[in-house]
Amino acid sequence: MQYYDVMKLFDIDIEAGLKTAERVNPKYKPVFDKFNPEQRAVLAWYFLPHKSDKEVLGVTRPRVVKWYCPFADQKEFPSGHRYCINVYAGCGHKCKYCYAQGYEPNQAKCKDNFKKKLLKDLVEIREFNLPPAPVHLSNSTDPLQPIEQHQKLTLYTLQQLLRYRRYFTSIVILTKNPSALLELQYLDTLKERTKLPDGHLCQNFFKDNSVPTLRIEVSLAFSSQQDADFYDPGAPSIANRMQAIQQLRQNDIPVTLRIDPLLPRNPLPNGSTLSDFQLPNAQSLAGLEKLVRFAEENGMLHIVYSVAKIIAPRYKPIPEAMHQLKQVYEYVAKPDKLIFRGGSWRLPETIAKKQIVEPFLKTCESYGIKAYFCKQNLFSTP
Numbered sequence: 505m506q507y508y509d510v511m512k513l514f515d516i517d518i519e520a521g522l523k524t525a526e527r528v529n530p531k532y533k534p535v536f537d538k539f540n541p542e543q544r545a546v547l548a549w550y551f552l553p554h555k556s557d558k559e560v561l562g563v564t565r566p567r568v569v570k571w572y573c574p575f576a577d578q579k580e581f582p583s584g585h586r587y588c589i590n591v592y593a594g595c596g597h598k599c600k601y602c603y604a605q606g607y608e609p610n611q612a613k614c615k616d617n618f619k620k621k622l623l624k625d626l627v628e629i630r631e632f633n634l635p636p637a638p639v640h641l642s643n644s645t646d647p648l649q650p651i652e653q654h655q656k657l658t659l660y661t662l663q664q665l666l667r668y669r670r671y672f673t674s675i676v677i678l679t680k681n682p683s684a685l686l687e688l689q690y691l692d693t694l695k696e697r698t699k700l701p702d703g704h705l706c707q708n709f710f711k712d713n714s715v716p717t718l719r720i721e722v723s724l725a726f727s728s729q730q731d732a733d734f735y736d737p738g739a740p741s742i743a744n745r746m747q748a749i750q751q752l753r754q755n756d757i758p759v760t761l762r763i764d765p766l767l768p769r770n771p772l773p774n775g776s777t778l779s780d781f782q783l784p785n786a787q788s789l790a791g792l793e794k795l796v797r798f799a800e801e802n803g804m805l806h807i808v809y810s811v812a813k814i815i816a817p818r819y820k821p822i823p824e825a826m827h828q829l830k831q832v833y834e835y836v837a838k839p840d841k842l843i844f845r846g847g848s849w850r851l852p853e854t855i856a857k858k859q860i861v862e863p864f865l866k867t868c869e870s871y872g873i874k875a876y877f878c879k880q881n882l883f884s885t886p
């Protein structure tokens with residue numbers, strides 16, 4: 505279907521679409537500017553409330569296949585035309601550092617009419633013939649957490665994405681439970697997903713640049729089970745995650761390791777240690793090295809990292825461990841203050857780099873494996 509057919513179908517013309525695009529909130533403008541006029545008009549008609557008489561239009565259409573930018577703030581929307589499907593609300597893994605705890609429910613649950621809404625979105629994306637974009641499962645919930653065993657909504661989503669494959673470029677699944685993907689029905693679906701259908705607009709790009717069209721990002725930040733039990737109490741064991749990664753690799757499924765979040769490690773400045781703050785030394789350099797070596801030995805694509813943020817939950821108290829971690833941050837940052845941005849406290853960047861990130865990056869470098877900051881990882885996913 506050509507773009508002008510879509511325009512006829514929805515009784516709009518390119519001029520009207522482009523006029524709508526001109527009213528977009530400036531923070532979304534760079535996304536529109538990347539496309540040709542027909543595509544711009546289609547994107548504007550699909551994502552913007554074109555019947556509104558407001559001078560400035562934001563992206564307001566509620567849907568399951570969301571336009572995705574975890575880094576959007578008041579001034580910018582830097583991740584471009586990119587989708588996220590949060591298959592569930594909440595997460596049963598209950599990681600103490602989870603950034604979604606600030607706005608997600610405590611218990612994992614299914615969204616009302618998820619399947620119906622998903623199909624509606626996918627049909628509309630096809631009808632509008634939107635340009636293909638990467639899709640991420642999921643940024644605020646683990647798509648393979650325990651509830652998936654009974655509900656299978658992630659499996660359903662993957663199967664539907666296969667039907668609508670030409671409207672998506674990379675498919676990225678982020679999880680702490682990769683062993684779920686080893687069940688035959690998931691594995692078969694994943695293998696189908698590694699190919700783009702004939703005639704896909706980006707087929708040559710992916711082929712020419714040897715970029716995988718699907719990858720699994722497995723989150724594994726600790727090498728000791730005791731430390732994982734402290735920070736990731738509801739997630740599958742480290743051994744289980746490592747074994748599943750090895751099996752996915754044996755099946756030629758591309759995998760990225762997320763050593764995420766990075767935390768402060770001993771020794772802290774002035775001879776203090778994490779135990780002074782009732783916290784384990786969960787990420788010694790030797791422990792991190794084990795994970796990096798594992799990534800290298802198993803031919804993983806690259807490593808993704810970010811430094812832990814201390815979330816200020818909106819409707820509940822801050823978990824004890826994160827309260828302690830905040831005290832560590834305040835101690836490490838002295839005489840500077842923590843930065844409070846986007847609902848969370850962060851270490852000042854120069855301190856985080858020097859104390860936490862740089863020694864870790866050196867370890868990655870010594871194993872010849874690339875490490876990307878999470879934002880860089882997201883933006884470089886085509």
Ligand code: SF4
Binds near residue numbers: 595596599604605643
């Ligand atoms: S697995 Fe991810 S979404 Fe789930 S609790 Fe842990 S950090 Fe949050």
